[in-house]
Structure formats: structure tokens, C-alpha cells
Amino acid sequence: DDVLAAADQAGIDRFVAGGVSMGAAIALRLACRHPKRVAALVMVRPAWTFAAAPPNMQPIAEVAELILEHGPDKARTIFAQTATATRLYHEAPDNLSSLLGYFDRPDAKAFAQVLANIAADGPGVSQHEVAALAIPALFVGNAMDAVHPLSSAYTLAATMPNAVFAEVTPKARDSKQHFSELHTEITTFLQSHSKVRSLIPS
Structure with missing residues (x-):
């Protein structure tokens, strides 16, 4: 529209x-x-x-869920230790960089719900x-x-x-x-x- x-x-x-x-x-x-x-x-x-909600949206959904549950600072530490972060580090570092940027947003917690909605949509x-x-x-x-x-x-x-x-x-x-x-x-x-x-x- x-x-x-x-x-x-x-x-x-x-x-x-x-x-x-x-x-x-x-x-x-x-x-x-x-x-x-x-x-x-x-x-x-x-x-x-x-x-x-295709499988390739799962990393975004994962980041959103962690931020909503733990807040951006703790969530970033947790995410850095996940299998998703390790996989992206080796296979798609540009994606990893973008995802890590979500933790640093001043409105990270509010934006996390937007991310969750995007990841679940089509x-x-x-x-x-x-x-x-x-x-x-x-x-x-x-x-x-x-x-x-x-x-x-x-x-x-x-x-x-x-x-x-x-x-x-x-x-x-x-x-x-x-x-x-x-x-x-x-x-x-x-x-x-x-x-x-x-x-x-x-």
C-alpha cells in the first residue's frame, strides 16, 4: 500500500x-x-x-528469541556460543555480521519483536x-x-x-x-x- x-x-x-x-x-x-x-x-x-517462515529465516528468529528472553547484552553472549553462530562464521560471515548488529541497536528489545514477526512471515x-x-x-x-x-x-x-x-x-x-x-x-x-x-x- x-x-x-x-x-x-x-x-x-x-x-x-x-x-x-x-x-x-x-x-x-x-x-x-x-x-x-x-x-x-x-x-x-x-x-x-x-x-x-522458511528454514533460512531461523537464524533471525533465534536472535529475536534470545533478545526478547535475555535482553541484548546477555543474548549476544549466548548467541556467540551457539551452533548457528559457528556455522555462519564459517559459511556466511556477512550474515553473521548483520545478525550481531541487531544486538547493538538502541531499540534492540523492541526491534526483536519486529525481527520475530519478519522471520515468521512470508x-x-x-x-x-x-x-x-x-x-x-x-x-x-x-x-x-x-x-x-x-x-x-x-x-x-x-x-x-x-x-x-x-x-x-x-x-x-x-x-x-x-x-x-x-x-x-x-x-x-x-x-x-x-x-x-x-x-x-x-
């Missing part, structure tokens, strides 16, 4: 909707619910495909609805990301008939290269659909 309100205020009827992680889920839901308004999709590191769209979207779409993913699995981007791209899938360098390996490749992929996609005005929520 907020995205549509912003588009209406800007006088934009149809636009490219996109986002990263939860922003990608919002964009996908927007396209399914209001297909006449969305001309194309840009989906970067989607965390969800079709189901709510885009509220079915595979059938996504497959019916005939608009152009770009799905971008990368390896070394436990919260935003590469498989999610690939699965969604394979579901839509006019979708393009792109894999970029993981942020955890080379952040500068990651954003350079991401910029190139998005720019190329948008230029190929240059007649469409874009509005990309993050």
Missing part, C-alpha cells in the same frame, strides 16, 4: 518494482496483487520463495500466482548467504516465464565486486526496458 501511495503521489501509473531481501518479497506481492501497476521486477537476494503469494506473471523480471542471488539462499533467487526465476537469473560475487568474499556486479546487472536490465519508469523500494 505504501509503495502504491508513493507511486500515485509521483504520478506514476506503471513502474518497475524491486527490492532486496524483504523488499523483494514486498515487490513480488505487489506484482501479484496489482499486476496492472507493475511493469517489471528487480529481485535482489530474495529470502523467501512461496512459504512463510510474501503471501503462491507458485501459481508467480508463474502467471508475464512481466520481465531480474532475480539476483549469490552464494555464501544463509539468510538469502542462492536457491531462492533461482527458484523464483525458474517460476516466472520472462525472468532472468543472475549470480553475482558474494558480499562476504568481495563487497566492492559484489556491488559493482549488482549495479551492472540492474542497469543492464533497466536499460533493456528503458520505456518503463522505475520506482525501486529498498
Whole structure:
């Protein structure tokens, strides 16, 4: 609703909707619910495909539960000793860094409930609805990301008939290269659909 309100205020009827992680889920839901308004999709590191509370959201749920139960300081100490933290340290250090940042927020305890709600939620769209979207779409993913699995981007791209899938360098390996490749992929996609005005929520 907020995205549509912003588009209406800007006088934009149809636009490219996109986002990263939860922003990608919002964009996908927007396209399914209001297909006449969305001309194309840009989906970067989607965390969800079709189901709510997928297993890759579990680290976020775990952090939220610890903060709500113990407060941020004690929760951080407990989390650092968990199997989840150890696994992410070796497999997805960028995810671990993001999760640790949640403990340091000044509103950590209040925000923890938001995190819990996000981890338990989903885009509220079915595979059938996504497959019916005939608009152009770009799905971008990368390896070394436990919260935003590469498989999610690939699965969604394979579901839509006019979708393009792109894999970029993981942020955890080379952040500068990651954003350079991401910029190139998005720019190329948008230029190929240059007649469409874009509005990309993050």
C-alpha cells in the first residue's frame, strides 16, 4: 500500500518494482496483487520463495528469541556460543555480521519483536500466482548467504516465464565486486526496458 501511495503521489501509473531481501518479497506481492501497476521486477537476494517462515529465516528468529528472553547484552553472549553462530562464521560471515548488529541497536528489545514477526512471515503469494506473471523480471542471488539462499533467487526465476537469473560475487568474499556486479546487472536490465519508469523500494 505504501509503495502504491508513493507511486500515485509521483504520478506514476506503471513502474518497475524491486527490492532486496524483504523488499523483494514486498515487490513480488505487489506484482501479484496489482499486476496492472507493475511493469517489471528487480529481485535482489530474495529470502523467501512461496512459504512463510522458511528454514533460512531461523537464524533471525533465534536472535529475536534470545533478545526478547535475555535482553541484548546477555543474548549476544549466548548467541556467540551457539551452533548457528559457528556455522555462519564459517559459511556466511556477512550474515553473521548483520545478525550481531541487531544486538547493538538502541531499540534492540523492541526491534526483536519486529525481527520475530519478519522471520515468521512470508510474501503471501503462491507458485501459481508467480508463474502467471508475464512481466520481465531480474532475480539476483549469490552464494555464501544463509539468510538469502542462492536457491531462492533461482527458484523464483525458474517460476516466472520472462525472468532472468543472475549470480553475482558474494558480499562476504568481495563487497566492492559484489556491488559493482549488482549495479551492472540492474542497469543492464533497466536499460533493456528503458520505456518503463522505475520506482525501486529498498
